[in-house]
Amino acid sequence: MIEVNTLLQYATTATMLKRFDEAVFKNFVNRIIVYSRTEIGFELKCGITLKERLEK
Secondary structure, X not given: OHHHHHHHHHHHHOOXXXXXXXXXXXXXXXXXXXXXXXXXXXXXXXXXXXXEEOOO
């Protein structure tokens, strides 16, 4: 539950990032799942998986 609260606090108070921030990524992402050539998932430390479709 701590991870969910940390994510919620970050999402509601942080300013929008203009570029990739490795520290933020490592704080919230547990692993990346490759479903196919066009779909991946970001498994967050709080248990949520965000699926993303890749386009050329």
